[in-house]
Amino acid sequence: MHSDTETVRRILTELGDTWAIVGLSADERRAAHGVAGVLQRHGKRIVPVHPRAETVHGEQGYPSLDAIPFDVDVVDVFVRSELAGAVADEAVAKGARAVWFQLGVTDEAAYERTRAAGLEMVMDRCPAIELRALR
Incomplete structure (x- = not known):
């Protein structure tokens, strides 16, 4: 299973x-x-990554993962499945510890590559929903 409860937790x-x-x-x-x-309300520092590099929820945005001038722990992916694999590869290159593909985002090959690189990975789930379930 690609998104077991223990990995999510x-x-x-x-x-x-x-x-x-x-x-x-x-x-x-x-x-x-x-x-x-x-x-953010659960104590996470969010880093917006979008081509427009907008500030969101008071946090400076960046146009790409490699433009972020500090380490990130988790890369949360809100792009179409056909684009998600490239983002997972960038997360590995960035040195992230985990990749999280949002609801509806799946890429089996990216999952295998990311796990083979030693990162944790979740596909097709939402951390906001999962945080509520952890309580």
């Missing part, structure tokens, strides 16, 4: 508090905006 509670959120823009209508707010 470990990513949310043990792997660090800096979450790069790929696809996060200032558009409040997008799911990424709401999820980022939930993560």
Whole structure:
């Protein structure tokens, strides 16, 4: 199983508090905006990653993962499945500890590559939902 409960719990509670959120823009209508707010309320530092590099929830945005001038723990992916594999590869190159593909985002080959590189990975789940379930 690609998203077992123990992996979800470990990513949310043990792997660090800096979450790069790929696809996060200032558009409040997008799911990424709401999820980022939930993560922030749970003590996570969010880092918006979007071509427009907008500031979101008070945090400076960056146009790409490699443009972030500090380490990130988890890369949360809000892009279409066909683009997600490249983001997972960038997360590995960045030195992230985990990759999280949001609801509806799947890529089996990216999952295998990411796990083979030693990162934790979750696919097709939402950390905002999972944080509520941990209580």
